[in-house]
Amino acid sequence: MPSEGRECVSIHIGQAGAQIGNACWELYCLEHGINQSGFLEDSIDEKKMNSQSLQAFYSESSNGKYVPRAIYIDLEPTVLDEIRTGQFSGLFHPDQIISGKEDAANNYARGHYTIGKELIDTVLERIRKQAESCMGLQGFLVFHSFGGGTGSGFSSLLMERLSVEYGKKSKLEFSIYPAPQVSTAVVEPYNSILTTHCTLEHSDCSFMVDNEAIYDICRRNLNVECPSYVNLNRLIAQIVSSITASLRFDGALNVDLTEFQTNLVPYPRIHFPLATYAPVISAEKVTFK
Template sequence: MREILSIHLGQGGIQTGNACWELYCLEHGIQPDGQMPSDKTVGGGDDSFSTFFSETGSGKHVPRAVFVDLEPTVCDEVRTGTYRQLYHPEQIISGKEDAANNYARGHYTIGKEYVDLVLDRVRKLADACTGLQGFMVFNAVGGGTGSGLGSLLLERLSVDYGRKSKLGFTIYPSPLLSGAIVEPYNSVLSTHALLEHTDVAVMLDNEAIYDICRRSLDIERPTYTNLNRLIAQVISSLTTSLRFDGSLNVDITEFQTNLVPYPRIHFMLSSYAPVISAEKAYHESLSVAEITNSAFEPTSMMAKCDPRHGKYMATCLMYRGDVVPKDVNAAVATIKTKRTIQFVDWCPTGFKCGINYQPPSVVPGGDLARVQRAVCMIS
């Protein structure tokens, strides 16, 4: 089995992680206490969800994840939240004092004390895997823990697990919504580690996601919960093929093969469509061509970056839900004829497309509408 370990660092990483696991549980029909009524086999069945969950003898499903923060409040939210019975208590590691938005404290002073404990937990999880394929690291690089401890951990993972791929989901700070004045320094300092020690890094930017929430979901003042649920949909769509039977990007290494032209150019822009509120979805149905078009709109991008000013090097389109190849081919052909999307001249205008028949789930009481089909673009 090809398992993946998720590592969530700092407040941003943990809260996004919480939203992701909440969504994974809904998609796989796993209850907050880890029981899965639909799964009849106790113990390790060869199901595709076991890339993300391990199953105990009592039939409980435990996420293959580690949550780390240098201060206790966010970890305590997980320990007392709805999904408190889901996680193994040893997988949540919290320190006593935080890194105070200081990269050096996260990387050298306080982070150093905890990194061995974290690696020890990671090793325990890795030992429980039959064929570990890699790591997914979630962090926000504005804070001290996410940036400092994040870089330290990536460096150590490269040493301990040199051949395994590492996929980073990184939340970058934005000037409009700044939590601390030193966020730009933390981001720059940790970008070095992301360059050297991750194989694919997906960029997410608070400002862009805020704008999407405001524009498409009519939320006047989006909270972090709104942002995280949207991020969770994107990450869920990117990992659908790892968790259900799919055709494209079934393996973490495939992301690298399909998307990275040169090893150092591995920062990805992602977008997700349709982001639509329940009231609107009730009145309109979205065809494959429409969601494909909106995935390439600059306003759908999960980072403030206008792709019209640059050129694409590689693109993957991952459809999920009620989608047939014929529609996908037609939609992609239309986009190619529009010529608004420029590819670099040394790279063929290839769109890799994958279809997964599992429709997107939504969190009950969330902002996103339940739709029949969705697309996630990563380029």
């Protein structure tokens, strides 16, 4: 069971990281019985609710509101503006959503060296505030893609800085790896190689997600003819929720982030476990299984 002071901070970087973050926090809120404004649903008896398990991923404000321990970062504001004005806008504090003025244009160097450098100190300051609100920070969950400019360039810059400032804290990655059939930019292979090289020393465990495989699952198992990113992200959220369930609820295995390393990583540099999820059943077929 998560003891007091075992908090995790989630960091969502770039468009992919932010949109997966939306799907994940929507699902976490459903699982914990928290509404869109951050308050526990009236139908749930608060005494039965294990408030300690909520503390791992949520901080409680003085008026009883639960705020996700999360930071959203993008170098351009479009995607994050959707969060600021969307259905879960009441869940996050405005300081948790950080956007720049121009995007990295799928360019690793812009995300890491030029535009990213202007934003990094602000981001680290906001992360420091999140860390200070924790009784005992376990580590960070970093959500990003390897193909985009922000997801690759800015992520590797941030991981390097986190290693310097929070040396012993665990860092788990949930990464969207580029697939040849589902490519949004011609430079994705370069971005992914550069960011893999940079983050190899700074990440403790990295869960890879392949868009192409998830497209196939949506078509084959869920009968979605033309899957959108919303479909993909909801499926990824189910996987992330299953992986982090032991951090958020009472469990015997993988109760903290260091246990993920102990149980899944044979050598420090070989830290890429394959996430598999079954069964994936569509809503129409669920009554027949």
